[in-house]
Amino acid sequence: MDIAAKKLELMDWLLKLKDETKIKKILAFKTILDNDTVIHTAKGYPVDKEEYIQMVKEADERISLGNFTTIEELENEIENW
Secondary structure, eight states, X not given: OOHHHXXXXXXXXXXXXXXXXXXXXXXXXXXXXXSOEEEEOTTSOEEEHHXXXXXXXXXXXHHHTTOOOOHHHHHHHHHTO
16 A cells, blocks of 8 residues: 555544544644654653643743642641542
């Protein structure tokens, strides 16, 4: 099977695909192929360099606004479980 036929088979399969979880996994894999993956999220999705930089900027902004949880607060939560 040549590459054109493989592409057509893949496109046909994608067009018929209704499982959103599978679509998300395919998009995550596409990200890996298209970009340099820097990290993976807690749910396993890849994050490229640009997304990672954006995540860090957003975290810095939350910290600047005082919107964060301290280690002491986390320890208290664990003790209360």
